Every structure is written in C-alpha cells, then in structure tokens.
Amino acid sequence: MEWLSEHSKAITAITSILTLFVWFFYAQILYRNFARTRRPRIIINRGHGNDLTSLCLISNMSSEPIFLEHIIVTLHTSKGSLTNDMIDFEADHRQDRSDSEDSSSEHGKDQGGNCRHEQDREGMRSSQGPMLPGSFSHVGSFEAILRRLCNVHEVALEHDRPKDDTVFQFLDIRVVAIYGSEDHPIGAERRFRLHMNDDEACTLVPVSLDTKRYANRLQRWRVRQWIRHLDG
Template sequence: MWQWLQDNQPAIQIIVSLTTTVVWLAYLHIFLVSFRRQTRSGLLINRAGRDGLSARCIISNLGSEPAYLTDVLAEVEIGDTTTTASVVDRLEMFEDSNQSQTAQGPMASGAYIDIGSFEDIFERVRQRHSSEDIACKADRIKLIAVAATSQARDLVAAYRSFDISGSGEHAVLRPVEVEAHQVRSWLQRRRLKRLLSTIQRGDRMEHSASSELFAPANLPASRHPAP
C-alpha cells in the first residue's frame, strides 16, 4: 500500500487539490447565497383590517437594513382605461396641520408605514386627475411602492394588485398576488426612475405604469404622451 502511494503520489496530490478546491467553492457559494439573502431588500404591500375600501394599506420593510419610502403609485383600472397617480401624499389631510401630510419616511427593518385606507387612496387619485367616482367604477387597483435603501445602489420597488367587486359599502378588495412582487432588475429600476420623474414634473399619466416597467427587455418601454 505504501509503495503504491509513493508510486502514485503526483496523481493523488492532484486529486486532493481538486477535492479541496471543490469543497472551498461549495463553502464560498453557500456564504454568498446566505450573504445575498441577508442583505436583499424587500417590500410588502398588504391590506389590513376589513376587506372593503375602509381597509388600511400597509407598506412594510422586510429587508435587514432601514429603507426610506419615497413614493407609492396607484394604477387604477376602469374597463379598458388605466390611470396612474402618486398617492404617497395625504391630500385629504392638507387642511389639517396637526397631522402628517405625507406617508414618505424611514422604515426600520421589520417596520411599516400606514399610507391610509383604500378609500383615501382612491380619493387621492381622484384629486390628482379631477375624475369622479373612481372607487365606484374601478375594477382593479395596483400599488407600486418605491423605496431607497443603503443595500441597493438604486431605488427598489414592489407591486401588488387588488381586484374590486361591488361598490360603496359593499365593495370587496381581493389581492391578486399571494405576496408583493419585487422590482430589482437594473432595467426595471431605470424605467421606474423615468416614471417617477414624469410624475414629479406633474405630468398626467392616463396609462399603465406597469406596462412600461415590465415590458420585455428586447422591446422599448411604451411612451404615452400626457393628454
């Protein structure tokens, strides 16, 4: 046996070296996956309380680092028509100086921000677009939460949709997705910055924001002129 080991020493050394390399690569992979999972940002959009328009809309930070909620976009579908507006500012409270007039703000890890009821959100869309009875006519609302974190070099976002059946006191909100889908790709975040720039300039968006965000990478995002 000893003679065989001496005769095959070069081959054995190569095998041991390759085995050691594979083990270290496996450990490195596990470490990188664990590190990425710990530092990955995450936003949750949830309905709290009742299932009607009085339900509260909660934005939670699931990342391990603090996040700053910068904007929330509401995409309201009425038949074949889609309207998008920023709803992070509490327009219904502008006359009350004792309450915060915006939902923007920092969120610690595991913390959340209550951006108001869904009824409030529809009212903000109505005020932005001078429309009437949006809540009574809406078929679906998609919320896109946008935040800035120290984990990412750019903005992060998540979206979740809610179907609406009935109207008024009998309206019922049903989430379409089980959980909020995260927006993390470089292309989507670049498109998101362009959308936010459009909204911050005060341009009206009588179209779907998500159709621009999630267009295939090999196709240009659609551009809709403001009416």
C-alpha cells in the same frame, strides 16, 4: 502500498481538486447568505379586512432602513388607467358653514357690506420618510386612496363606484424607496383585483401571493421609468 506510491501524484492532484470544489461550494453558501441579508425587502399588504375599508400596509423587512420616496397608485378601469403619486396629499380643514356664519355675525360687516369669512386652511399630509428594519406604516385605507385618486382625475363617485358605466378592475400599489446608503432607488409592486358586489360592497383580492420586488439593475431601471413618468 506500492500502488499508492506509484500513483501518489495523481491522488494528490485529485484530492486538491476535490478540496477546491468543497471550498467553492461553501463559498457559494456564504455568498448567498450574505446577499440574502443585504437584499431589500418591502411588503405591500392589506390589513383589518378585505374590502375598501382595509388599510394599505407597507412593511420594511430589509436588514437596513429605507426611505419612502413615492407611493404610486394606478387604477385600471374599462376606459383606461388613472395614475397619481399618493406620497403627499392635501387635507382641507374647512370649518362648518354655521361656524363661519356665527363668526361673521360676531365680527360684523366690512365697508363693502359683505360678510367677512375666514379663509380655508390647507394642510399637507405626507407618508414620505425613513422606515426602520422590521417596521411598518399604513398610508390610509384603500377607500381613501381610491377617492383621492378619482378626485385628482375628476371622476365622480357614488358609494365608491363611478356614476357612469365605467368599471373598476385593478388597483396597483407601487413603492419607490432608497435602500440604506445605496444611490439608486428600489421598488415594490402589488396588484389588487376589485370585485364590485351587488350590495354596493367592494372586495380587494391580491392577484399575486407576494409583493413583486424591483432590486436588480434592470428592475431598478424600470423604477426610474416610473419616476420619469410621474415627472412627465
């Protein structure tokens, strides 16, 4: 007892320091749990198969809604890279030629003697818009994405393969979105390896086990560089 009385001040100081460390430890746990729930989480995956006919799925596993702004697709080939934004794309609704001929025969000919054909109607499809927490959406099959990308860059395909000696290597899917009420965009990226088989089939193999997330300050700067590259 005498020893405790003599060293009471030192014991009190040590106890206070240990209590401070305990509170600091619990504060770190609470902060990490809060930061984890606030951290945006977008997953890019394939669905219904492992070839080009599989769907490109985008899931929002964040705690708040996101707004999809861009879906940037990059095809890496043996002769360079092809990039385009696939969030919006044109869909041509062309009538069959026989229907057009029947229509022209019914309406007759104009004064110049030429048959009048109905004009092609062009529509737009878009994947842009909000996604609720826990929801997912698909932007079409990888086959359709590959064909649209090659069509934009005027790459001729035959059975989903280039007609020349170009070799398809990787397909990158990048998502740019706005998370909740934040001002700066976030990003997600996943790369798929293209295995061209001898039987004209193509297998998609994810290079990484998970989707790469771009959420901190430096990574968001890179996301803005993606957008500037599209605008440029």
